[in-house]
Amino acid sequence: MAAKGSIILKLLIVVCALALWQVISLPGKIWSEEQHLEKTSRDNMNSIYEAQMYYYGKTKRFMPEDSLEYLVDFIKSDSALNQRQKIGRLTHVLNDSVNRILDVPTIRAMIPISSSLREISGDLEFNTRYFERHDNIMEHKAKVVENLNKITASAEFPNFSKLRNYIDSLSTLQERMNEYKLQNVAQMAQRYVDSMVVYLPKIEMDRVQSYWSGQYSLINDMVKDIKKTDIMQVSSVADRLKKFIDRINTAMSELATLNRQQDVNTLQKYKSGVGKVYNTFLEPDNFLTTENNGIMQLNEIDSILVKLDKSNFYDPDVFDGEQKYLVSYEEGSSNLTVESPNLLDNFQNELKSASQPLMNIPFVQYIDQIHNSLDSTIKVMDDAKNEYRLSRYSTDILLGIKEVSAEMKDLGNIKFYRYVTNFKNFVDKVNNEKRLSVMKPVIEDILNPMDTLAARIKTKDVSDLVERMNYFDTKTKQLDSLIQNNNKIPAKVKRDVPSFSASFQNVYSIIDEMKSSFNPADADQMVASAKEIEKALLETLNGQNETVHYVFSKS
Numbered sequence: 001m002a003a004k005g006s007i008i009l010k011l012l013i014v015v016c017a018l019a020l021w022q023v024i025s026l027p028g029k030i031w032s033e034e035q036h037l038e039k040t041s042r043d044n045m046n047s048i049y050e051a052q053m054y055y056y057g058k059t060k061r062f063m064p065e066d067s068l069e070y071l072v073d074f075i076k077s078d079s080a081l082n083q084r085q086k087i088g089r090l091t092h093v094l095n096d097s098v099n100r101i102l103d104v105p106t107i108r109a110m111i112p113i114s115s116s117l118r119e120i121s122g123d124l125e126f127n128t129r130y131f132e133r134h135d136n137i138m139e140h141k142a143k144v145v146e147n148l149n150k151i152t153a154s155a156e157f158p159n160f161s162k163l164r165n166y167i168d169s170l171s172t173l174q175e176r177m178n179e180y181k182l183q184n185v186a187q188m189a190q191r192y193v194d195s196m197v198v199y200l201p202k203i204e205m206d207r208v209q210s211y212w213s214g215q216y217s218l219i220n221d222m223v224k225d226i227k228k229t230d231i232m233q234v235s236s237v238a239d240r241l242k243k244f245i246d247r248i249n250t251a252m253s254e255l256a257t258l259n260r261q262q263d264v265n266t267l268q269k270y271k272s273g274v275g276k277v278y279n280t281f282l283e284p285d286n287f288l289t290t291e292n293n294g295i296m297q298l299n300e301i302d303s304i305l306v307k308l309d310k311s312n313f314y315d316p317d318v319f320d321g322e323q324k325y326l327v328s329y330e331e332g333s334s335n336l337t338v339e340s341p342n343l344l345d346n347f348q349n350e351l352k353s354a355s356q357p358l359m360n361i362p363f364v365q366y367i368d369q370i371h372n373s374l375d376s377t378i379k380v381m382d383d384a385k386n387e388y389r390l391s392r393y394s395t396d397i398l399l400g401i402k403e404v405s406a407e408m409k410d411l412g413n414i415k416f417y418r419y420v421t422n423f424k425n426f427v428d429k430v431n432n433e434k435r436l437s438v439m440k441p442v443i444e445d446i447l448n449p450m451d452t453l454a455a456r457i458k459t460k461d462v463s464d465l466v467e468r469m470n471y472f473d474t475k476t477k478q479l480d481s482l483i484q485n486n487n488k489i490p491a492k493v494k495r496d497v498p499s500f501s502a503s504f505q506n507v508y509s510i511i512d513e514m515k516s517s518f519n520p521a522d523a524d525q526m527v528a529s530a531k532e533i534e535k536a537l538l539e540t541l542n543g544q545n546e547t548v549h550y551v552f553s554k555s
Helices: 002-059 069-076 079-102 105-126 135-152 158-175 182-202 205-226 237-257 260-282 300-306 344-358 362-387 395-409 415-430 436-459 463-484 491-496 500-504 506-517 520-542
Strands: 326-329 336-339 546-548 552-554
Touching (some): 002 069, 002 336, 079 158, 079 260, 079 300, 105 135, 105 158, 105 182, 105 260, 135 205, 158 182, 158 205, 182 260, 344 520, 362 415, 362 463, 362 500, 362 506, 415 436, 415 463, 436 520, 463 500, 463 506, 500 506
Antiparallel strands (some): 546 552
16 A cells, blocks of 8 residues: 555656646746747838838838738839848858958967957057056056067068968958948958968967067066056056956967968968959959948848848737738828737727717717808808908908907817817727727827716706807907998998808807707716727737636736
8 A cells, every 4th residue: 555655646746747847837938929929020010111111212102001012022123222132142252251261270369469469559558647657667568569569560570470460451351341342352352361371381480479478478567566556446457458468378379289281271272262252243243233332231121121021911919810910101191100900800899899889979960060050150251251352441350250260160179179079080980990009099088088078968068168159259249340330341231241140149059959969878878988998998908818728828
């Protein structure tokens, strides 16, 4: 029995260990997948945006959403982009050839010598302001600088110095390929390699190492002296000098162990490779291209464009099948929006469901009637002004008509009117718009106003609207009075000019009808629908839960 119990216990331990492994590993995989999908989707949208903007820059129009595939063909056939791509490819061919040369062991070992010598010279110059406080340090510095100059051009080891200079020149040329025509870069690289082949087998390593041994001791003594001073409080020059002389020491030791004749043979082979690249640049298909400066790396936008393909047009992170990204723009405008279709069908359906009870709320129609009534009054005033040439008699009448007409067209400062207009705009958009970039601000603009409207419907409060209409009534009566009391206007004209105030009065009956249509049940429905609309928006913004392995959920 004890043995059987032991086996069962072991099995339970194994099962628990497997469960623990799943608990630890599965969330990481889920989150990693989620991050990958999110990044891919963002990259895709960015690719579409940049491709569209590139297309717009060439054609002054955008590619319609249902024709995005043509963007790929357009970009692939763009001669300017293809030219830059080709320059980039040829630059990399030359760069690879130069890299192989700089990777020859002897040459590779000499590169840190040159870079470290430059760093030492720079540090000595930059820190002179601190060295000047100490005479012994300045004496050290003067000796070090003098001896460093000898390394650059020394009669004791001229072949080493010349080889180092040509290596430096080739290394600098590689870094600055974008500043020269590719043909010239290849030609200069050939010349440098020709010289390197000459001087590499002749370098005077014994004399170089002997000389450097003395310089190492000299600089190391200087480092020790610096560490005894207050310079350590303001500069890290001592540590830097030590780092660079140790780096040179390591390179010198490596140089002593290398087979230089083998490196010469390798260099000869790579030299012919540079020659072949140069001849390729002179071929008819490449000649004009290589007359341009090199391109080591395409700019960010070009890099995006050359990688564009049809897979970029589809969102990888959707619940309901393959869906294209949504692209929207206004004709004649350079403003473009690209957004994910993820969850938007469901979002629109939820909005429709939440908004369906709002579609036939009666008071909304009266806002259009009020607007039309005001437009009718504006037309009466404009027609009278033109037909009876009222401007001949008084500029006050003309300016008064112009002023009140402008005010009647701009009712946005009336809170009730603005809220109802925004509410109507939302209801109209729900049926034919699912883009989050459009609906999100519309919803955010309407949620609080819906609560306010609901409260005002219950109390039949349209006081701000009535107050503004009373203002217009006063203004139209003042215009009527100006016309009737103007002695320059003939009596017949005064009789024929219609009353502006009378034409305006219809708006009050519309407001009364609207107030009669207010229903507390509609107000309650608006409050309930607002909550459902907000819930639909938040679910879309936050994502939906997807059950994975029956244990974890991801959003």
